[in-house]
Amino acid sequence: MPRSPRPKLAVWKFASCDGCQLSVLDLEDDLLALAGAVEIANFREASSAVVDGPYDLSLVEGSVTTEEDARRIREVRAESRILVTIGACATSGGIQALRNFADVKEFARVVYARPEYVRTLATSTAIREHVPVDLELRGCPVNKAQLLEVVSAYLGDRSPNLPTESVCASCKRRGTVCVMVARGTPCLGPVTQSGCGALCPAYDRGCYGCFGPAETPNLPSMVRRLDELGVDAAARVRLFRTFNAGDPLFREAANASAPPAEAR
Amino acid sequence: MSGPEVGSRHELERGAFPAFLASLERHGYSVVGPTVRDQAIVYGEIHRVEDLPIGWTDRPGAGSYRIERRADAALFGYNVGPHSWKRYLYPAHERLWTAERDASSFTVRPEPTDGPALALLGVRACELAAIQVQDRVFLGGAPDPGYRARRQRLLRIAVQCGQAAATCFCVSMGTGPGVAPAAADLALTELIRPERHYFLVEVGTPEGARVLEGVPLRPAAVETERAAEALVAATASSMGRTMDTSGIRDLLVLQPEHPRWEVVARRCLSCTNCTLACPTCFCSTTEEVPTLSGERVERWRRWDSCFTLGFTELHSGSARRSTASRYRQWLTHKLATWHDQFGSSGCVGCGRCITWCPVGIDLTEEVAAIRATGPPATPEAPR
Ligand code: SF4
Ligand code: SF4
Ligand code: SF4
Numbered sequence: 001m002p003r004s005p006r007p008k009l010a011v012w013k014f015a016s017c018d019g020c021q022l023s024v025l026d027l028e029d030d031l032l033a034l035a036g037a038v039e040i041a042n043f044r045e046a047s048s049a050v051v052d053g054p055y056d057l058s059l060v061e062g063s064v065t066t067e068e069d070a071r072r073i074r075e076v077r078a079e080s081r082i083l084v085t086i087g088a089c090a091t092s093g094g095i096q097a098l099r100n101f102a103d104v105k106e107f108a109r110v111v112y113a114r115p116e117y118v119r120t121l122a123t124s125t126a127i128r129e130h131v132p133v134d135l136e137l138r139g140c141p142v143n144k145a146q147l148l149e150v151v152s153a154y155l156g157d158r159s160p161n162l163p164t165e166s167v168c169a170s171c172k173r174r175g176t177v178c179v180m181v182a183r184g185t186p187c188l189g190p191v192t193q194s195g196c197g198a199l200c201p202a203y204d205r206g207c208y209g210c211f212g213p214a215e216t217p218n219l220p221s222m223v224r225r226l227d228e229l230g231v232d233a234a235a236r237v238r239l240f241r242t243f244n245a246g247d248p249l250f251r252e253a254a255n256a257s258a259p260p261a262e263a264r
Numbered sequence: 265m266s267g268p269e270v271g272s273r274h275e276l277e278r279g280a281f282p283a284f285l286a287s288l289e290r291h292g293y294s295v296v297g298p299t300v301r302d303q304a305i306v307y308g309e310i311h312r313v314e315d316l317p318i319g320w321t322d323r324p325g326a327g328s329y330r331i332e333r334r335a336d337a338a339l340f341g342y343n344v345g346p347h348s349w350k351r352y353l354y355p356a357h358e359r360l361w362t363a364e365r366d367a368s369s370f371t372v373r374p375e376p377t378d379g380p381a382l383a384l385l386g387v388r389a390c391e392l393a394a395i396q397v398q399d400r401v402f403l404g405g406a407p408d409p410g411y412r413a414r415r416q417r418l419l420r421i422a423v424q425c426g427q428a429a430a431t432c433f434c435v436s437m438g439t440g441p442g443v444a445p446a447a448a449d450l451a452l453t454e455l456i457r458p459e460r461h462y463f464l465v466e467v468g469t470p471e472g473a474r475v476l477e478g479v480p481l482r483p484a485a486v487e488t489e490r491a492a493e494a495l496v497a498a499t500a501s502s503m504g505r506t507m508d509t510s511g512i513r514d515l516l517v518l519q520p521e522h523p524r525w526e527v528v529a530r531r532c533l534s535c536t537n538c539t540l541a542c543p544t545c546f547c548s549t550t551e552e553v554p555t556l557s558g559e560r561v562e563r564w565r566r567w568d569s570c571f572t573l574g575f576t577e578l579h580s581g582s583a584r585r586s587t588a589s590r591y592r593q594w595l596t597h598k599l600a601t602w603h604d605q606f607g608s609s610g611c612v613g614c615g616r617c618i619t620w621c622p623v624g625i626d627l628t629e630e631v632a633a634i635r636a637t638g639p640p641a642t643p644e645a646p647r
Contacts, residue, residue: 172540173356
């Protein structure tokens with residue numbers, strides 16, 4: 001595809017914590033290169049100066065939690081040539097998808113003094129459930145280097161290099177001692193997509209699954225192993241229902257009754 | 265002063281071990297060896313004898329690993345941990361070259377291959393064999409420049425195993441526990457008596473002799489040599505696992521449809537841990553990392569695994585979509601077609617893949633299951 005010399009980039013926010021947009025600002029030196037390579041036409045977190053669409057590349061953060069969101073994302077789609085969703089909120093509904101398993105009215109009543117002012121949908125959903133998405137960049141938050149890779153691939157008219165293997169691959173390359181094997185700490189690394197560089201195991205924690213399911217996750221085997229490590233059904237729900245609670249595979253793993261021990 | 269003769273045997277007191285380490289540094293080596301970190305015995309920089317896992321041992325099992333205190337103060341009283349030496353010869357990430365655009369064209373600069381000379385301290389017999397396996401991979405045919413450079417400046421100080429772990433099966437694979445003469449630059453055997461803690465030191469190469477210059481040694485007594493032999497023999501007879509390798513090539517190659525592949529696939533997470541923990545697995549992928557302006561690009565190599573989809577990504581998608589096909593590829597290559605390709609098994613019997621598999625899949629168990637129910641293996645020796 002031929003491109004304009006300086007493609008127009010837009011960054012959009014839906015229901016989210018802004019952490020992924022901050023990852024863009026956090027690119028430091030690379031941010032200057034980015035500003036040189038693309039025209040940052042609409043990025044309210046960074047600047048109130050806005051250039052009208054259409055945009056060549058839109059990065060969308062956040063999930064859809066209101067009627068207004070659902071309308072606005074269709075507008076964004078309409079004025080974006082390429083639409084990339086960034087972060088767990090945009091790709092699976094985020095931590096706020098916990099509402100999908102509960103009564104959102106009840107939440108609103110507990111949290112807000114005047115719940116009648118809160119107009120919200122009963123669910124928090126991924127952007128792709130509302131409009132076609134060209135690429136999903138996972139993570140809570142996204143990885144800066146991967147974000148840069150997406151823009152760089154767009155500029156170079158090539159497909160981005162975004163491995164979909166498990167977190168364990170990064171963990172082993174890093175030389176981290178496996179917390180599950182050496183300590184019995186429950187870790188979602190084997191079923192979670194890499195991208196974070198296996199951060200948590202390097203700090204003595206099991207993986208929280210921020211990047212969502214890996215390419216071919218064997219969740220029944222993972223659930224069985226967690227069960228052996230003493231993770232009961234209630235604890236397993238808490239383990240799988242975090243930033244990617246709304247992901248269909250993680251949802252299923254959270255709900256699964258422990259599978260029977262596999263015959264060897 | 266010159267060092268001792270190649271082939272000669274000496275005694276080194278535990279008290280003189282710091283002098284030995286100092287001598288390695290004096291001869292220009294950075295020492296890497298076993299050290300306790302994150303509740304495991306890993307490989308890391310060794311500056312002082314206290315950096316070694318003094319008085320620690322390891323308890324690897326299938327999908328589990330713990331370290332424990334020993335009753336004595338052994339320096340090398342464990343078997344193998346999560347790390348293998350391959351990361352020092354074949355790093356997990358390595359920049360291969362950088363290309364830069366200039367006025368009319370571009371220039372490619374290969375990555376320099378200089379670096380520190382490393383002394384690997386505490387190499388086990390299976391690990392020496394693993395280095396030999398990777399030598400055949402990286403130095404046979406078109407040698408890998410980085411590997412070759414690092415390998416040429418490498419000093420291997422072996423330590424014979426005074427115990428076998430529950431996951432060890434080097435005897436089955438013919439790689440240990442004894443270190444063959446000249447297989448390493450130096451081979452140590454740690455001997456601990458109530459009244460004396462000392463080492464038998466066997467000199468394997470001229471470089472091994474050179475680094476002993478100035479280290480206080482005594483000629484080895486016959487009893488010391490006997491004690492070392494007895495120790496290794498006791499280790500050999502206490503292997504935690506075994507694998508029947510007779511006719512193993514055909515056993516695996518001829519059974520692509522064996523139902524066991526589906527059974528193991530129900531457990532396998534295709535997480536890649538086994539391959540990345542294995543000291544012989546050598547597969548990598550390369551990636552280009554360009555700057556946003558496209559003025560400069562770096563080519564990196566990183567460890568890859570036959571358990572990823574991307575490993576067999578072709579124009580029509582991944583060639584091995586099922587976990588069964590990926591596990592089968594791994595085990596069959598490792599134990600069978602490796603013979604065709606490199607003239608040896610790809611497995612040295614260290615047991616790491618058993619230990620570091622989060623669900624404890626055990627290749628010795630898988631081979632036994634295939635053997636138990638498959639057609640009889642052909643009688644000839646492995647090819
Ligand atoms: S610590 Fe977690 S991510 Fe790392 S290898 Fe173990 S299971 Fe995988
Ligand atoms: S296949 Fe397993 S036992 Fe064999 S060398 Fe590799 S890690 Fe060790
Ligand atoms: S055999 Fe174990 S370590 Fe290897 S890919 Fe399967 S689950 Fe992971």
